[in-house]
Amino acid sequence: MMSNHPSSFRDPSGFMFSVEGTFYRCVNKRYAVEYDKLMSSGLYKELVNRNLIISHVEVSMEDVYSEQYKILKPEQLEFITYPYEWSFSQLKDAALTTLTIQKIAMGYGMSLKDASAFNIQFHKGKPVFIDTLSFEVLKQEPWVAYKQFCQHFFGPLLLMRHIDPTINKITSNYIDGVPLSIISKMLPPSTKFSMGILMHIHLHAKSQTKYASAQGDDIQGIKEKTSKKMDTNQLRGLIESLISAISEVTLNKVTTEWGDYYSFHNYSKDGFEHKKQIISEYMIQLQPQKVLDIGGNIGEFSKAVVDIASLVINTDIDPLAVEKNYQYIKKSKLEKMITLVNDITNPPPGIGVMNRERDSFIDRVKGVDVVMALAIIHHLSISNNIPLEDTAKMFSALSGTLVIEFVPKTDGKVMHLLETREDIFPLYTVQGFEKAYTKYFTIEQKTPVFESERIMYLMKRL
């Protein structure tokens, strides 16, 4: 059965739809000229060769839409992430990918008509542009996607740099990017001394607010102003200026609780290796396709799975841990791991029209072959007061197989959590844990970790 993708309605050039789980793109007749130019000019070929755009094949499929021109079957993505789940460098690389594409496109007489961060996905370890219908014929006019680019990329990057790396999650409240007037107000005044930020954020924001309130006679003046031309040098200058401004933004070297977690964990070297070995052994038995690692920190244990599974989705609450993992994925050209920022006690909901344009985190991960929940149970049940049984229910809703580590109260990490609060968790014991979890799972294997009091479990949903 065919169904249109709920986020694919804004652009009249075409739309996404799926048939039995496979995604296709319909190119409408009104976009025929642009699509043919993209394909015949050599632009598409260059972008595919440089791994900058998702490739596709044209397929024959009748009666999809009365105005259909072509039906494309793009290379399928394994997992979708959203900009509000990315770490600093993920967003920065996505921004530079978008600008590189625009620069190349201009060389072929084309230009991006959208610069939405949602048009970038991480595929085989790299950012890739997924909206094949975003190209238009280059005109001697201002770049139509300039505002969107600044709101989706430059602004949020600056907030992460100048305020806090965790702030990116607020961008989920602004589906078309954070308004520049808000970014301009949030940034420290010192940013006005940086030419790139002054131009593309502060003055840009002022121009937006100035002209947004125009009325009456002003409108004619605005019409005259907006009909002026911009020559190729000016357009190239704008893109080069954005590339240089984005390249200059770097994250301050800050340490967090999690970024250095493994320097302070409670395992001996042997215990740490043993835990990796247990996970590998479980995974060899399970032979999973997709594995979700919840609270996976910098990906140490995801790496133990990456050669066995076809995709490991590594998530962590700390954007700096995700940042470290992303740098590792990039450096080691790891194609089978995706990393994203996620707080499992408050995962991103569905957003946009009818809450259906962007899927909730839960909807995207539901049905993975295995959930790994290593050294996270004490954060869920003690730091967040979630009853053990509720955590079991949550994991059972995500997957049929669970690899979980129980961290007892005698472990240094749990003792630390209980140092400053009353212990209201009498059921938080090995027996209490097993009792709660066996309401939803059967325990297939139970393996104590060497030189620690922690226990690893392999469980199957009832």
Added chain:
Amino acid sequence: MFLDVATNLVHLYFGISPSALAYLDPGTGSIIFQLLLGSVVGGIFFITSKYELLKAKFKQLLGNERKKDQHSDDE
């Protein structure tokens, strides 16, 4: 020309900005701002690209001279 752009940018910087939640699409302000910015970034781009071109030609010339020198040394 440059003075016009500079005056406009200064005027924009010190001007009073009303709320962003106004009626017209704020994209209008982005378009007008780009036209203003165009002469600045376009000028910088023009100068830097010519400079890069000159630098490359100079390097190429210098390289040829070096090759010539090496060639004559070999002889």
